[in-house]
Amino acid sequence: MAVHERLPRGSNKTPKPIKTRCPPSFIHQKTITLLLPEHTKTYMTVEDPQNRLYKDAQQEAKVTAKTQAKATQHDGIRLALPASTRARPADMPHRALVTSICWFRTDLRIHDNPSLVASLLDQASTHLLPLYILDPRYIDLSRLPHSPFTAARTRHYRFPRCGIHRSRFLCQALDDLRARLQRHGSTLLVRYGKPEDVLPGIVNALLSNGTAVSNVHCAMDVAAEEITIEQSVAKRLAALGVPLIMHDCGTMVALADLPFPLRNLPDVYTAFRTRVEALPNMVRPCVAVPPRFKLLPDVPPPPPASAYPTTDLADTLLPLVSPLPIPDMDARSAHPFRGGETAALARLNAYLTTHAVATYKHTRNGLVGDTYSTKFSAFLSHGCLSPRTIYHALKKYEQQHAHTTDTYWVIFELLWRDYFRFVALKHGSKLFHPYSLRGCAKHAWSTDVESSTALALCGGVTGVPFIDASMRELVATGYTSNRSRQNVASFVTKDLCLDWRIGAELYESHLVDHDPSSNYGNWAYAAGIGNDPREDRKFNVIKQAFDYDPQGEYVRLWIPELCDLSTAVVHVPWKTPLPKEVYPHPIVIAPEWKRHADRGNHENDRQVVGKRRGM
Template identity: 30%
Template sequence: METVIVLFNRDLRTRDHPALAEACARARHVVPLFVMDPAIRARHRHGFLIEALSDLRSSLRDLGGDLVLRRGDPVAEAVRLAGDVGASAIWTSADVSAYARRRQERLSRACAERRLQFRLFPGVTIVPPDRLRPAGGDHYRVFTPYWRAWSKTVHRSVTGPPRVVTLPPGAEPGELPAGPRAPYGHLRGGETPGRRRLDLWLKLCLADYARGHDELAEDQTSMLSPYLRFGCVSPAEVAARAAGYPGAEEFVRQLCWRDFYYQVALAFPDLPRRDYRPREVDWNEDAHAADAWRAGMTGVPIVDAGMRQLQAEGWMHNRARMIVGSYLTKRLKIHWRVGGEHFAELLLDGDVPNNWGNWQWVAGTGNDTRPNRVLNPLRQAARFDPDGAYVRRYVPELASLPASLIHEPWKAAPRVPGYPAPLTTPDNG
């Protein structure tokens, strides 16, 4: 082949990128393309995306190529560029959200009209979301049977970066978009920092993951999910490398949960909009309570700590996500879409399958086999933040309280100035 365009979306890396690897192996010229799509609203993670694109451009330049950047409709821009550089094919990684699938369908039709080859490649998940199906169904609705099938599946081989990327004449790279950096702590976007984090975490932290990954103050989670969300690291490579270390099974199981929700989203594209498993719930439309929850001012310290961590870092510990989600949907009876949209706005790792799948799970409308499950925030706090270190870190007005009161400041006399009384009783259930 003479020239292939590789359209990047949520796969911003050079290593273990099946579409890029095959294009570089088969074509004389390859055009790595990313299109800034104005239809996708810039959220809190915009700065992380710009950093990831900058890092990808640097990596491609090291290989002799470049990242071609355009702004507009990805289908129109990819087809236009194909005409400009004389490409005969457009290849991209398959994704599962309703918007991504519509984009893929439009691109397929546009390529057919112009006699361009169009191909979809794996790479966004470990196991393709349409690979595993239960007997008599189009997808797995419960995680444990999916985990058993997933664990027995032979995963594809992980590939290295291409040896060289050669752009065709006339491929103008374009300017990297500017964007203010969001205040999300020490995480930096891109394949280079993502791989650095992966290397260190596997060597230093994985062995203790099963014991400590629920401890809120220690936060022994990998924090790789933003890099997986943007494809800065390959989920297949993460799983393959983790498997070589002691204590990997619990971590790999979490990667399987990610794949699980992708196959749910493929089968149920309305996951962000309507109940996966409809339930009769009389949802509360209390805007004041919803605002207090968003602001981390519910009066329940473990909930407020999680919400303030989200505001400050674009990140929240997974156990805290479950606690704040259960509090919103099961205690305040506020619709899961309110929580899901707030998370989608602020989370660096917020993607459609996992964000909305997890919100429906915690609300009892999704894939949880115990839909009436309610997490007691005080019991959760006592178990996973026993001395209150997590609360003290993110709710500083409570920092001077003793451990016996840190999770129940309403028992202090007098009340802590500036900190509210609980919106609802936190210790029942």
């Protein structure tokens, strides 16, 4: 396949070929422009930052500076297959009705959505079909009528893969996206099944109904399993002559803007942050959504096993995909937010207009309430909120309130999120291996998920209040603070000596804000086998408890059986005559805890709390 320079539309000049040392699909981090066959009526750029399709490619293509400059307009787009398989067959008849499909994945929003915008601006299509597919590998579809699917489980330890809290948040987000699309004269088609089966089925149904399909647009993913699915979808669509066009939608800093090739991504966050923050324009502007949406195509009725006709996803679909009975929102929850773009934008606005952001650096390690941190994470993981939108809103806030520096620390955390996504993209499945990025470890971890130790952890009855409070909060609400997560991860891997993946998969099951790269990246980091330069870093959970919950408010909130203990001993109840039938003795006591166990006796507040607080 020839690679040519990009010419202005309508130019009579013959495009000059660009010399490359390897096929364009081998290109690593560079961006080139392909002149697709004339009947596609469009130019597109190609990126293959992980060499996903041709792993044996060793050399990068040479692209002239002039060509790179001309390729910037669409450099967030890449195609998932070689161009020879991407074009629609030349003998396909031109039809009056041609649709593009926007396959929503982890980009459940309209604002700053490159995939949606590209679908709307696609000159090859007259109509647009917004689509979401519930994949049985990630969400339990075994309860659907006549379902052929088994329950979705985590890979190694077989926890339910998507618990009630994330299931509810997802269904609410889909409901909200559908409603917002309807205000634009469109809607959201929801189908279930494996995308590599559902998408070709929809394309064939449209073709049989007299509608041509120009392309499928979607957000690119970064985790190994999701990338494999992308490749399967691309191959199945290519057989039908339909290209899969993938967009960089998930990070604050675009992959193409990194100041180094992905293979040279630093192994330490600080080195990454320093290089990225030095970029003259670190974050691109948000993409504007066209004011007019394309019409919906006439979609034939789906086969019984690939769709669930529902008008209210949150109320109708949720009982069928939830692995557990649906509880009401816990009144103690630090994350009392509905899923969806509407709630996401409202949260961003409230966080700025109430000036909660102005104290972020000092409150971000809080444990109780919904104001101590941004609570953007679940909206980001589902794509209800664009990280670029957050960034530009923070910069606007800085201009209006020049005295604040706390906005920087929100951006600092967004860069951490970007970093873990790039780590996942660089290392692929290695991130999820037993010893992750290190390949080995100094510790021997137990993989017995049925052991009394593992069961005590899952049930929040380890006898260590700070840990148990976090685990109970996680199960009850799907959320727990970053400070709590760090302590639990250290406790699991360094004190209990359990396989870090037990903790990571347990979090995957329960978290409302689960993101594979952030969750597994953070757990590997805490276990000393990820991107932490200090492999032996260990949290002293008793010191941490007195540092961040000095009055015992958090522990009493989630462990009511301890609410009558004094502040001096609420974090070390084994020092009291409290019967183990009321609260268990610790399953482990680390030697370093001793020097902090008496710390509560020296605090000012020694009063006995005689009633429940925060209930």
